[in-house]
Amino acid sequence: MQKLDAEVLTIGDELNRGEIVDTNSSWLAERLTELGLHVRWRSSVTDDEPDIAQALEQAAGRARVVVCSGGLGPTDDDRTVDVVARLVGVEPAADPDHEAFMRARFAERKFAITPNNLRQVRVPRGADVLKNRKGLAPGFRVAHRSAELYFMPGVPREMKSIFTDEAAPRIARLAGDGPKLARRTWRVAGMGESHVDHALAGLLDGIADATLHFRIAFPENLVTVIVRRADEREAREVLERVDADVRARLGDHLYGVDDQSLAQVVGAKLRAKGATLALAESCTGGLVGQLITSVPGSSDYFRGGAVVYANDVKSALLGVRDETLRAHGAVSRETAIELAEGARRVFAADWGVALTGIAGPGGGTPEKPAGTVDLAVCGPNTVEHRRLFWPGERDPVRQIAASAALHLLYKLLNRA
Amino acid sequence: MQKLDAEVLTIGDELNRGEIVDTNSSWLAERLTELGLHVRWRSSVTDDEPDIAQALEQAAGRARVVVCSGGLGPTDDDRTVDVVARLVGVEPAADPDHEAFMRARFAERKFAITPNNLRQVRVPRGADVLKNRKGLAPGFRVAHRSAELYFMPGVPREMKSIFTDEAAPRIARLAGDGPKLARRTWRVAGMGESHVDHALAGLLDGIADATLHFRIAFPENLVTVIVRRADEREAREVLERVDADVRARLGDHLYGVDDQSLAQVVGAKLRAKGATLALAESCTGGLVGQLITSVPGSSDYFRGGAVVYANDVKSALLGVRDETLRAHGAVSRETAIELAEGARRVFAADWGVALTGIAGPGGGTPEKPAGTVDLAVCGPNTVEHRRLFWPGERDPVRQIAASAALHLLYKLLNRA
Numbered sequence: 001m002q003k004l005d006a007e008v009l010t011i012g013d014e015l016n017r018g019e020i021v022d023t024n025s026s027w028l029a030e031r032l033t034e035l036g037l038h039v040r041w042r043s044s045v046t047d048d049e050p051d052i053a054q055a056l057e058q059a060a061g062r063a064r065v066v067v068c069s070g071g072l073g074p075t076d077d078d079r080t081v082d083v084v085a086r087l088v089g090v091e092p093a094a095d096p097d098h099e100a101f102m103r104a105r106f107a108e109r110k111f112a113i114t115p116n117n118l119r120q121v122r123v124p125r126g127a128d129v130l131k132n133r134k135g136l137a138p139g140f141r142v143a144h145r146s147a148e149l150y151f152m153p154g155v156p157r158e159m160k161s162i163f164t165d166e167a168a169p170r171i172a173r174l175a176g177d178g179p180k181l182a183r184r185t186w187r188v189a190g191m192g193e194s195h196v197d198h199a200l201a202g203l204l205d206g207i208a209d210a211t212l213h214f215r216i217a218f219p220e221n222l223v224t225v226i227v228r229r230a231d232e233r234e235a236r237e238v239l240e241r242v243d244a245d246v247r248a249r250l251g252d253h254l255y256g257v258d259d260q261s262l263a264q265v266v267g268a269k270l271r272a273k274g275a276t277l278a279l280a281e282s283c284t285g286g287l288v289g290q291l292i293t294s295v296p297g298s299s300d301y302f303r304g305g306a307v308v309y310a311n312d313v314k315s316a317l318l319g320v321r322d323e324t325l326r327a328h329g330a331v332s333r334e335t336a337i338e339l340a341e342g343a344r345r346v347f348a349a350d351w352g353v354a355l356t357g358i359a360g361p362g363g364g365t366p367e368k369p370a371g372t373v374d375l376a377v378c379g380p381n382t383v384e385h386r387r388l389f390w391p392g393e394r395d396p397v398r399q400i401a402a403s404a405a406l407h408l409l410y411k412l413l414n415r416a
Numbered sequence: 417m418q419k420l421d422a423e424v425l426t427i428g429d430e431l432n433r434g435e436i437v438d439t440n441s442s443w444l445a446e447r448l449t450e451l452g453l454h455v456r457w458r459s460s461v462t463d464d465e466p467d468i469a470q471a472l473e474q475a476a477g478r479a480r481v482v483v484c485s486g487g488l489g490p491t492d493d494d495r496t497v498d499v500v501a502r503l504v505g506v507e508p509a510a511d512p513d514h515e516a517f518m519r520a521r522f523a524e525r526k527f528a529i530t531p532n533n534l535r536q537v538r539v540p541r542g543a544d545v546l547k548n549r550k551g552l553a554p555g556f557r558v559a560h561r562s563a564e565l566y567f568m569p570g571v572p573r574e575m576k577s578i579f580t581d582e583a584a585p586r587i588a589r590l591a592g593d594g595p596k597l598a599r600r601t602w603r604v605a606g607m608g609e610s611h612v613d614h615a616l617a618g619l620l621d622g623i624a625d626a627t628l629h630f631r632i633a634f635p636e637n638l639v640t641v642i643v644r645r646a647d648e649r650e651a652r653e654v655l656e657r658v659d660a661d662v663r664a665r666l667g668d669h670l671y672g673v674d675d676q677s678l679a680q681v682v683g684a685k686l687r688a689k690g691a692t693l694a695l696a697e698s699c700t701g702g703l704v705g706q707l708i709t710s711v712p713g714s715s716d717y718f719r720g721g722a723v724v725y726a727n728d729v730k731s732a733l734l735g736v737r738d739e740t741l742r743a744h745g746a747v748s749r750e751t752a753i754e755l756a757e758g759a760r761r762v763f764a765a766d767w768g769v770a771l772t773g774i775a776g777p778g779g780g781t782p783e784k785p786a787g788t789v790d791l792a793v794c795g796p797n798t799v800e801h802r803r804l805f806w807p808g809e810r811d812p813v814r815q816i817a818a819s820a821a822l823h824l825l826y827k828l829l830n831r832a
Contacts, residue, residue, distance in 0.1 A: 014631050016455040018446025019640070023437055025460075030434025039432040040467055044441075044458035051456055074610045075630055109805065116610045134809070155632065157812075213435050279702075279723065285709025286695075286702025289723040293701025296777055296810055298725075304733070305723035307695065307705040313720040313763055317733075347729055361712055394712055 003038040004175050007063035009055055010044045011070035011080055012154055024069045024159055031163060034183060034226060036175050037065060047071060052083045060147040065171055067163070070154035072137040074120040080151060085124035088142050093125040094118065098138045105136075130166035134158045139166060148174060179209070179228040182235035186246050187256045188221045189407040196221050199249045207238060219400045220262070252411050262406040263291040263298075269413040270301040270351070277409075278347030279305030280318055280339035280354040282330070283373060287402045288355065303347040308339065314356075318342030331356050331368050333385045336376035344378055351413075352378045353405050359394045373401040377409050379416060384408060419644070420591050422453040423479035425471055426460045427486035427496055428570055440485045440575055447579060452591050452644075453481060463493045472503055476563040481587055483579070486570035488553040490536040496567060501540035504558050509541040510534060514554045521552075546582035550574045555582060564590060595625070595644035598651035602662050603672040604637045605823040612637050615665050623654060635816045636678070668827050678822040679707040679714075685829040686717035686767070693825075694763030695721030696734055696755035698746070699773040699789060703818045719763040724755065730772075734758030747772050747784050749801045752792035760794055767829075768794045771821050775810045789817040793825050795832055800824060 008028045015022050022044060029039045041063065045051040052071065059066040071080030085092045098121040106113050123129055123140040130139030130150070135158040141150050150167045152159045188196055193216060200223065204210050209228040214221065225242050229235035247254060256265045270277055279289050289305040292298055306317050311330050314320040320338040328334040336354045344352030357373025364370035373388045386408055390400045424444045431438050438460060445455045457479065461467040468487065475482040487496030501508045514537040522529050539545055539556040546555030546566070551574040557566050566583045568575045604612055609632055616639065620626050625645065631638040641658050645651035663670060672681045686693055695704050705721040708714055722733050727746050730736040736754045744750040752770045760768030773789025780786035787807040793800045802824055806816045 013629055014640075015442070016445050016458055017449045017629075018442040018444070018455070019629075019631060021437060021439055021442040022458075026431070026434040026437040028434070029432050033433045039434070040462055040464070041471075042432055042438075042460035046456055048456070055457075073630075075613050077630070105807065108807065111608070114610050114614055116613060155634075157809075213433075215435060281702070281705075283709075284706070285714075285718075286697070286705025286721060286723065289697075289702025290700070290706050290814075293699075293723075293725065293775075294811065294814075296775075298701075299779075302701075302725050304725040304729040305702060306733075307702065307709075307721035307723065309709065309715055309718050309720040310763075317720070317722075317762070346733070347726075359709075363715075395710065398706075398710075 003036055004064040005062065006032045006037040006039045006065040006067065007041040007043065007059040008032070008039060009042075009059055009066060009068040010154070011047065011052055011068060013046045013077065015044050015070070016046050024154060024156055027156070027160065028067050028069065028163065031168065032065070032067065032171070034181060035168060035171055036179055036181060036228070037171070047077045047079055049079050049083050052079060053087060056083065056087055056144070056149065060145040060149060063147055065174065066147050066149040067152075067167065068149065069152045069159045072120065072139075072151065072153040074116040076116075078119065081122045081124060084142060084149070084151060088124055088144055090125040092122040094121050095123050095129050095138045097129070098132065098136065102136050130162050132158055132162050133165065134161040141167070141170065179230060180232035180235050181226055181228055182232070182239040183224060183226045184239055184243060185222050185224040185258050186250065186254050187260060188223065188250060188253050189219075189255050189262060189403055189410075191221065191250075191253045193221050196223060196250070200246065203242065203245060203249070207242070210238065210242070218396065219403045252414060255407065255410055261291070261295070262403060262410060264295050266406055266410050266413065267292065267295045267298055267301060269410070273413070273416070275350040276301050276303050277351045277353065278303045278343040278349035280343040280352065281305060281307050282309060282314070282339075282355060283357040283359040284355050284398050284402050285309065287398055288353065288405055291402060291406065303349040306343060306346070314339065318346055329368070331358055331372055331374055333374055333376070333387070336374035336385055337378065337383060340376040340378040340383075350380055351409065353409055355401050355405050357388070357397070357401055359397045361394060371397050373397065373404075375401065375405045375408060377405070377412055379412060382412055382416065384412060419452060419454040419595060420480040421478065422448045422455045422481040422483065423457040423459065423475040424448070424455060425458075425475055425482060425484040426570070427463065427468055427484060429462045429493070431460050431486070432462050440570060440572055443572070443576065444483050444485065444579065447584065448481070448483065448587070450597070451584065451587055452595055452597055453587070463487060463495055465495050465499050468495060468499045469503060472499065472560070472565065476561040476565060479563055481590065482563050482565040483568075483583065484565065485568045485575045488536065488555075488567065488569040490532045492532075494535065497538050497540060500558060500565070500567065504540055504560055506541040508538040510537050511539050511545050511554045513545070514548065514552065518552050546578050548574055548578050549581065550577045557583070557586065595646060596648035596651050597642055597644055598648070598655040599640060599642045600655055600659060601638050601640040601674050602666065602670050603633075603676060604639065604666060604669050605635075605671050605678060605819055605826075607637065607666075607669045609637050612639060612666070616662070619658065619661060619665070623658070626654065626658070634812065635819045668830060671823065671826050677707070677711070678819060678826065680711050682822055682826050682829065683708065683711045683714055683717060685826070689829070689832070691766040692717050692719050693767045693769065694719045694759040694765035696759040696768065696770040697721060697723050698725060698730070698755075698771060699775040700771050700814050700818050701725065703814055704769065704771065704821055707818060707822065719765040722759060722762070730755065734762055745784070747774055747788055747790055749790055749792070749803065752790035752801055753794065753799060756792040756794040756799075766796055767825065769821050769825055771817050773804070773813070773817055775813045777810065787813050789813065789820075791817065791821045791824060793821070793828055795828060798828055798832065800828060
């Protein structure tokens with residue numbers, strides 16, 4: 001099975017000055033690989049027109065599929081449309097659908113349209129327009145030399161949406177008689193990468209044309225298996241057998257597949273039980289609440305939370321006893337449990353989750369160094385505590401703590 | 417003043433499959449920019465020898481400095497040394513210093529040395545060896561065509577150490593009489609990219625060798641100016657003049673420079689005034705609290721917050737009156753102000769910030785569609801309300817709302 005050669009090209013001064021990490025390039029390379037293409041080149045150039053033109057000319061001469069992001073914004077240094085139009089010998093022209101959408105949206109917000117805004121809805125005349133459902137600048141496809149070239153804005157949200165909805169189906173058709181793919185990503189919490197690796201050793205032994213990939217989505221780990229078969233149904237059947245094996249090996253460290261977040265999975269379980277949740281957060285400062293409420297419809301099961309940063313607020317708002325704070329300190333099993341019980345009571349919820357810890361860099365003691373976090377989960381018939389210690393920076397400590405709290409809740413909801 | 421053109425080349429199958437994000441490429445681009453070079457190209461190829469050779473040949477033909485990482489490991493698919501040796505017409509040969517170090521280390525750990533291990537200490541014969549203090553594989557420098565080419569392993573820790581200690585000084589000497597850089601990034605809230613662009617039109621008119629760059633760090637916008645002069649002091653003086661102009665043009669939409677976040681700037685103002693803050697969050701679910709507490713030492717001024725997701729919790733916890741909720745609804749100027757006042761009172765804080773809105777996609781009405789958010793900030797002598805409307809997805813609505821709330825607080829603290 002011969003794979004099509006692909007090139008990813010990202011465009012933007014800020015990328016080549018290293019001001020932002022070029023995550024688009026990696027994301028696109030991963031998607032193209034999954035579509036069965038061979039990504040032989042990734043390139044990146046500045047906003048200079050001659051460099052963009054040269055890179056496109058080269059890519060179109062060596063790859064069958066070229067996917068580009070960047071340089072489609074409203075400002076004068078966004079040059080991609082002009083360069084591509086010249087390359088294929090046409091003029092730029094406004095795409096009527098995107099222009100109408102922009103005019104409607106600006107009118108709605110009472111924004112004035114500047115000439116720069118109108119730059120953004122242009123495509124090379126006659127190009128195949130790739131609809132942007134998340135923003136103003138359309139993507140587009142043109143043919144040049146032996147290649148199909150796809151263009152998308154650099155804003156990751158818009159790029160991903162256009163690629164998934166518009167570009168990927170076209171590319172899949174182009175790669176049509178290649179192998180069929182079945183893929184799944186399993187999401188793992190509370191287990192380091194090397195332990196996941198160990199638990200899955202030999203997973204694909206005896207299974208031909210299947211590959212295993214690890215990726216860290218801190219603080220969680222992702223495992224992806226891609227199965228390639230001439231027949232799509234066969235690929236899916238093999239994948240289901242692998243799925244059963246992965247589940248047996250990872251137990252309740254495995255909390256979801258593909259795009260499911262811990263907050264989504266926990267939310268679905270709460271909804272299924274008709275149960276509600278309240279939070280008491282100290283060191284995470286609202287992070288767990290933000291994760292829970294990032295799920296649409298979370299108001300069905302989320303009552304609310306208290307961010308109790310100051311100690312007197314822990315007592316006044318959630319009824320943590322002064323003796324508890326005095327005897328055990330704010331970061332302790334006892335305080336965590338009183339916080340979780342307090343959150344349940346004050347917010348009239350079925351489940352209460354509490355986190356209290358020292359995110360650092362300051363505030364640690366020899367007994368409780370920075371990176372120590374006490375978690376508690378209280379439910380109708382459950383009280384569970386766990387102490388974490390993660391000697392690292394402030395943000396990772398908070399992320400690990402939030403993930404561990406949601407994972408503990410997940411496991412208890414599984415058993416309840 | 418002519419800058420030297422540079423190219424960054426990263427090598428490795430795993431990069432072009434998108435399994436890991438190519439942070440090396442961005443890191444090297446940023447360092448080279450700081451050294452005064454113009455990074456015109458970043459490229460990435462697989463471990464295939466012909467592709468590596470072609471990429472090196474091209475880079476050496478167009479750039480003055482080429483910096484490569486990857487393909488120097490012990491396994492058979494690490495081909496960089498062989499390709500470079502062939503390119504410059506020599507044989508690979510073990511570097512005696514690194515071989516001796518490896519033999520000593522392996523003896524210490526009682527490991528046997530395999531032929532593969534010895535692959536790792538090779539360099540093209542006659543190359544300038546770049547010492548690796550963090551690992552086994554030496555880096556090296558060769559000249560080819562008009563370029564100096566630098567090679568380092570792909571392990572970020574080793575690459576960074578070799579670049580900083582060994583490559584950067586050589587590159588700085590090469591670029592010795594090149595221009596000096598002065599740079600600053602200004603951070604802007606509450607103003608779209610095209611409006612920032614408009615406000616800064618002509619900013620650099622009459623200023624030679626200076627460039628302006630826009631970047632979105634959603635929901636905020638960043639503007640960077642880089643000034644190049646033969647003399648470093650002169651570059652800095654020009655930058656200070658630009659700074660004064662930028663400040664005059666952007667007013668209090670400009671909230672910080674370089675790496676400062678809104679939460680840091682707000683926190684610094686609260687600390688300077690000896691004032692404290694409390695939050696009442698509905699649609700943002702804890703996001704504002706998380707931003708505020710992402711700043712180390714925020715416990716000095718942050719008292720806490722209430723995530724009041726359910727309506728009865730808004731009343732029970734923060735004393736929003738039932739009549740207010742009945743007459744105006746949960747998303748209203750009146751409720752937002754009572755929430756902010758309630759947060760101030762319950763948490764005994766000087767400033768209270770509240771957000772109540774419909775993040776969507778569900779929950780909207782014709783009068784208050786999804787994307788409507790009411791913000792209020794109450795201070796010792798201040799009550800301010802603002803209604804936002806951002807018809808978009810849940811996450812961007814929440815991010816916009818959090819940014820707008822912090823920005824409103826920033827402006828009021830400026831005036832208080």
